Amino acid sequence: MSDVTVTVNGKPRQVPDGVSLFELLEQLDVQPSRVVVEHNREIRRKEDFKVTRVKAGDELELVYFVGGGAPITDDPLVVAGRRIGSRLIHGTGKFESNDVLGRCLEAAQPDMITVAIRRLNLEGGRSELEGIDLRRYTLLPNTAGATTAQGAIRLARMARAAGMSDFIKVEVIGDEDTLLPDPQATLEATRQLVKEGFIVMPYTSDDVVQAIRLYEAGAAAVMPGAAPIGTTLGLQNLLNLELIVNKVNVPVIVDAGLGVPSEAARCLELGAAGVLVNTAIARAKNPPEMARAFSEAVIAGRRAFLAGRAHIGLKAVASSPAEGVPV
Numbered sequence: 232m233s234d235v236t237v238t239v240n241g242k243p244r245q246v247p248d249g250v251s252l253f254e255l256l257e258q259l260d261v262q263p264s265r266v267v268v269e270h271n272r273e274i275r276r277k278e279d280f281k282v283t284r285v286k287a288g289d290e291l292e293l294v295y296f297v298g299g300g301a302p303i304t305d306d307p308l309v310v311a312g313r314r315i316g317s318r319l320i321h322g323t324g325k326f327e328s329n330d331v332l333g334r335c336l337e338a339a340q341p342d343m344i345t346v347a348i349r350r351l352n353l354e355g356g357r358s359e360l361e362g363i364d365l366r367r368y369t370l371l372p373n374t375a376g377a378t379t380a381q382g383a384i385r386l387a388r389m390a391r392a393a394g395m396s397d398f399i400k401v402e403v404i405g406d407e408d409t410l411l412p413d414p415q416a417t418l419e420a421t422r423q424l425v426k427e428g429f430i431v432m433p434y435t436s437d438d439v440v441q442a443i444r445l446y447e448a449g450a451a452a453v454m455p456g457a458a459p460i461g462t463t464l465g466l467q468n469l470l471n472l473e474l475i476v477n478k479v480n481v482p483v484i485v486d487a488g489l490g491v492p493s494e495a496a497r498c499l500e501l502g503a504a505g506v507l508v509n510t511a512i513a514r515a516k517n518p519p520e521m522a523r524a525f526s527e528a529v530i531a532g533r534r535a536f537l538a539g540r541a542h543i544g545l546k547a548v549a550s551s552p553a554e555g556v557p558v
Contacts, residue, residue: 235287246285253280267294267393274392294348294389306533308505310482311430311451315369316342318499319529320484322509329362331518339522343369345400348386373400380419387424399424400454401433410460414441418448425449434486437471439478446479453479454507458488461510465490466497476502492528499532
């Protein structure tokens with residue numbers, strides 16, 4: 232059998248002509264159950280790996296999930312009718328090691344974590360999220376890295392092909408410096424993925440009208456940022472976040488830019504359904520303790536929202552009666 236040249240994850244590679252996808256994965260020492268294969272821009276089902284043949288000029292993408300994302304309670308986060316549990320969605324990127332990430336997850340006890348979709352490393356080495364039992368969590372794959380609607384849609388389809396989740400966090404970045412989302416592309420990707428039956432949770436800016444449009448497009452939740460991704464600048468526009476909460480009839484999950492647990496509590500006090508936190512935990516001096524603190528803050532913020540804050544008055548009112556005071 233002669234060798235032919237194909238493209239695997241963007242690089243030319245010599246493979247036997249007519250080799251099956253299953254045989255090729257064996258040669259690459261890749262477990263078929265742990266990878267999604269896109270062959271000439273079509274996602275191949277795992278049951279077709281043994282009958283799908285590779286020819287000269289074919290293009291292959293091999294992808295898997297990497298880090299990028301509490302027990303069920305009486306007041307769970309519910310998205311598209313799915314009971315999530317903890318209102319803290321935990322990111323999985325930027326951690327010093329998988330051991331640190333694992334200890335953070337144990338401390339925070341999230342029910343949902345984020346995962347990103349990346350090309351499989353064919354050069355060897357330890358894979359991300361190795362040692363993390365993903366079966367314990369509801370996975371929220373994201374389309375991080377996409378800069379077009381079609382790019383986001385393609386990543387979402389790969390995530391579904393892996394069979395890990397119907398949820399998808401749509402991210403379509405429109406500016407490299409601020410990593411702020413592209414409004415038009417985000418809306419386009421949301422509309423298409425909703426049509427395809429995904430549970431779409433788009434990342435957006437704190438633009439109130441854009442949040443409304445995403446809700447109208449069928450988003451199962453809307454995820455406005457508190458500040459640009461990874462900055463930990465904290466809440467920059469409380470008014471817009473509160474307006475978004477009041478304007479859309481799906482969960483609002485504040486995503487990106489939170490810095491400390493008190494800000495997470497503030498989001499929940501305003502009526503946000505939850506928060507997604509990554510950098511503030513991963514880059515803390517003691518990540519597991521920060522993870523625990525965010526988990527506790529989310530519970531306190533939600534409890535305060537349900538309790539209802541006291542009336543805001545402009546005139547001081549004594550907490551103790553004036554009558555009977557000796558003069």
